[in-house]
Amino acid sequence: MSQTKFLLSEAQIPTTWYNVVADLPKPLDPMLHPGTREPITPADLEPLFPAELIAQEFSTDREVDIPGAVIDVYQQWRPSPLVRARRLEKALDTPARIYFKNEGVSPAGSHKPNTAIPQAYYNKQAGVERLTTETGAGQWGSSLSLACQYFGLVCEVYMVKVSYQQKPYRRGLMETFGASVTASPSELTEAGRAALAADPNSPGSLGLAISEAVEAAVKSGGTAKYALGSVLNHVLMHQTIMGKEALLQMELAEDYPDIVIGAAGGGSNFGGLALPFLGEQMRGGRSVRAIAVEPSSCPTLTKGTFEYDFGDTAGMTPLTKMHTLGHDFVPPSIHAGGLRYHGMSPIISQLKELDLLEARAVPQTACFEAGVTFARNEGIVPAPESTHAVRAAIDEALACKESGESKSILFSLSGHGHFDMQAYIDYFAGKLKD
Amino acid sequence: MSQTKFLLSEAQIPTTWYNVVADLPKPLDPMLHPGTREPITPADLEPLFPAELIAQEFSTDREVDIPGAVIDVYQQWRPSPLVRARRLEKALDTPARIYFKNEGVSPAGSHKPNTAIPQAYYNKQAGVERLTTETGAGQWGSSLSLACQYFGLVCEVYMVKVSYQQKPYRRGLMETFGASVTASPSELTEAGRAALAADPNSPGSLGLAISEAVEAAVKSGGTAKYALGSVLNHVLMHQTIMGKEALLQMELAEDYPDIVIGAAGGGSNFGGLALPFLGEQMRGGRSVRAIAVEPSSCPTLTKGTFEYDFGDTAGMTPLTKMHTLGHDFVPPSIHAGGLRYHGMSPIISQLKELDLLEARAVPQTACFEAGVTFARNEGIVPAPESTHAVRAAIDEALACKESGESKSILFSLSGHGHFDMQAYIDYFAGKLKD
Structure with missing residues (x-):
């Protein structure tokens, strides 16, 4: 045996996340503002994310504390x-x-709940009521659905249309966890309507679903924020x-x-x-x-x-x-x-x-x-x-x-x-x- | 926390299974032979099960050793x-x-692999080549599929038709694990053909699927045995x-x-x-x-x-x-x-x-x-x-x-x-x- x-x-369970930015031999190039093409500031991200996640996005600390309420959920x-x-x-x-x-x-x-849980937690702490997001295969969407359920947030998921069609049971899982799910491109956003106008049979893509979710958050007047399941520094850090x-x-x-x-x-x-x-x-x-x-x-x-x-x-x-x-x-x-x-x-x-x-x-x-x-x-x-x-x-x-x-x-x-x-x-x- | x-x-991991028969305040009534209605003997079960499982079915020992090869798989x-x-x-x-x-x-x-693994193991030890079985929701069938895969046996599953239709992905799982799956009632057995003659739209039942799987084993000339996922004493013991x-x-x-x-x-x-x-x-x-x-x-x-x-x-x-x-x-x-x-x-x-x-x-x-x-x-x-x-x-x-x-x-x-x-x-x- x-x-x-x-x-x-x-x-x-580790009590801190690791931030590789502290150890990179060459620093990352800054993100640029889509309008001005100048390096973005934390304030530029406020329509999308709560302050604590923005701080993590810019952080150069090697270790960042995991909140106790997040560890309580990780324990499951x-x-x-x-x-x-x-x-x-x-x-x-x-x-x-x-x-x-x-x-x-x-x-x-x-692996997606590793970041969905802290993202929902920090949004709840900041008084946010709703989170919008995109999902491809549905792994991220179902993770954020449950995280929102745990912290009392409404969850709106834009699901890439090809996955929405191929994976009804992933959709069922998100709904079981309490989220509302929309196929992307959708008629609910300008980005979605533009895509459908260009190609009514568009299978969608993660990039397009992101556009829709971001637009829905930005136009919410502050009640909703956006959550991203990958790519960003704070997401990699949570993982x-x-x-x-x-x-x-x-x-x-x-x-x-x-x-x-x-x-x-x-x-x-x-x-x-x-x-x-x-x-x-x-x-x-x-x-x-x-x-x-x-x-x-x-x-x-x-x-x-x-x-x-x-x-x-x-x-x-x-x-x-x-x-x-x-x-x-x-x-x-x-x-x-x-x-x-x-x-x-x-x-x-x-x-x-x-x-x-x-x-x-x-x-x-x-x-x-x-x-x-x-x-x-x-x-x-x-x-x-x-x-x-x-x-x-x-x-x-x-x-x-x-x-x-x-x-x-x-x-x-x-x-x-x-x-x-x-x-x-x-x-x-x-x-x-x- | x-x-x-x-x-x-x-x-x-426990090294023995518990056999409640040893502690029952009143012994179980014996199983009866379907033809003679006399108490069955171990020999009567030989067309269906290998000797070791028959011995377990009749055992009154309180604890029965779990083979090392079974524990090796349990460890997964x-x-x-x-x-x-x-x-x-x-x-x-x-x-x-x-x-x-x-x-x-x-x-x-x-929980089904808890008994599928030892059943496949004992059949392999006894020189059996094929196992037939029934499945309802597919939990048992997928468990036995993997168990057969692990011990080098062919697995034939009769799946209750209503589940076969409702759960194509369970079927897919059984096939991924290497089994062949047939909707029951089927045309492959006398029991199945009789059921279809009586009601071509029969949704099937576990009882009928058992008849089909048992018939397929009994008529195999000894190369195949049958495996049951519940009910019997040895199955409860494994669980x-x-x-x-x-x-x-x-x-x-x-x-x-x-x-x-x-x-x-x-x-x-x-x-x-x-x-x-x-x-x-x-x-x-x-x-x-x-x-x-x-x-x-x-x-x-x-x-x-x-x-x-x-x-x-x-x-x-x-x-x-x-x-x-x-x-x-x-x-x-x-x-x-x-x-x-x-x-x-x-x-x-x-x-x-x-x-x-x-x-x-x-x-x-x-x-x-x-x-x-x-x-x-x-x-x-x-x-x-x-x-x-x-x-x-x-x-x-x-x-x-x-x-x-x-x-x-x-x-x-x-x-x-x-x-x-x-x-x-x-x-x-x-x-x-x-």
Whole structure:
């Protein structure tokens, strides 16, 4: 009986988030105001976010306290398990040691509640009544729905239309958690109406849904604010609870990862796991290979350019320096809806420019093949987004088999695929395109 | 920060199952052969089950060893968490302490793998190549699918037609785990063809699907055996790992349940949690109120008679003394497919006759109402089956509020509802009937 799960007690939930900005060898370029193109100030963000989240967005403190009320909620599922994928290792016949951080145990089934909970909390503290947001696959929307429910806020979700159609049960989950859900593009906003005028059959995109949610908040007269599920500094910071726990859990396992892997859409899942390890490295500790995995149909880091661009389609958000495919890029309707974003977190983009991480693009059928192998050995069906990390982890493990090296591989199983079974059914039916 | 989850380490996974037969104040009546109506012998069961499972079915040993290979698999998710439902308690404003055993963390999302894994293991050891089985909601079928995958067996699942149609994603899950799935009644067996001849639109039932699976095994010439997901003594015994863990976890919580609650379809979920506590009581230890909760549309324990009846519709199985609505009873198509069974485990039936447990029937809309309350406070959407236990737990907690008593309530959250969102969508749309 060899140990499989490396668990921490609730008393070991980290009490601070890690802010990688404090350790970056080159500071981030400032966000620019979409009108003036001057660096934005905290005041510029007030229509969108409460003061505390704005302060976190600009913070250069290395560690930021997690409020007790947030930890109280985290306790429902955190610390999440770090699992040694022993059956998978055996099936691959690899000398590698494969670990995964299982964020699928959260209420929404992914890592997203890690930031939804504090975002709802800080908004409630600031007297906000309503939160608007966008969602792709629905992971973020269901997370914010529950967070709003917990803190007594109304939640309005603009869901990318292709996901809204493909995933009625994700929608059902958001409604069970108490949110109202609208397909984007919608008739409720100017941005939505413009998109529908241009293409009545638009499948939507995360960028466009962001435009709609931002517009709804800005025009609320202050009762509503907006919440973003990835990309921004404060979001990545909230997600570092994954990596901070994993650092402790790798100690329990008496191991340390040679390679850390995560799927990257906006970058918060990858960053949440990898940044605390990269922080160790940047402060002179052990080094790791950090691999961000993206879909080859939306290759932001591997094929995008590093420049200032809008976060949304309509050009309402600040301009950020990041890897981007262009804010009007509409990715194909792949099943990994959460990875269909034209841009990338400025932090992850900067780390890529500094050669502190590797980026890799993979096609979706290869990802589902890896997802099925994982499910048949570890008993967990990965979310389509997470299969990207599984693919890379398996490839690295197979490279170890080839070379005879016994490396330690850690990846983020960012979510389960219980609401994505149609994707697997399509995969088995040979209907998926790369 | 008050403790929410009571976790055990993998080293604390119980190494034996508990066999309540050893402690029953009155022995079970023997099963009878369907042809001769004489007590059956172990040899009579050989066409269906491997020798080791037959031995367990007849065993009167109080503790039965769990094989190491089974514990190795259990480690992927066991021990499952015992959770204090603190937010729910607060929302109900009750002085009661509510705990739930979360079996939704398993690979199939329910308690069913607790017995699927050992059943597949013992069949593999006996040289069996194929397992046939039935499934209602799909929880059992997906559990056995994975178990067969792990031990290298082919898995053939007969799925009750109404569930097959309502739950394509459960079917997808079984196929992802490597099984083949057929809607029952089917054209593949005599029992299925007879049912279709009588009613081409039959929604099917667990009893009928059992007939089909049993027939397919019996006619295989020995290469296939049959696996049952509930009712039988050995199945309830495998499930006692839940209650054995819960006994240890209640100690961690420095508490002991006054009331233990579980949903009862065939009885293995309820029994798995309650029997170890009832065993303590029967051996002179602390007493508990054990409440088995069933749907009012399939009221086996509350309205059925205690007599010899067949386990299946076609009358191929042994006759067992149990609470039954009659083996030709076809329950309405409620969403809690796993509770649509005409009979009840002989062990649970006997305990009911001895007044060692209470039975309660609840209508489905009241169950979904409770399920939504639970989801909005604890972040977990319960399976429709599990909402029956949630309903009873909430009712007991509300009774405590009324009386001012601070009781300790423990219930089995037997599974999550990720594959049952249509039921919640129908509930919100006012489409459910009681």
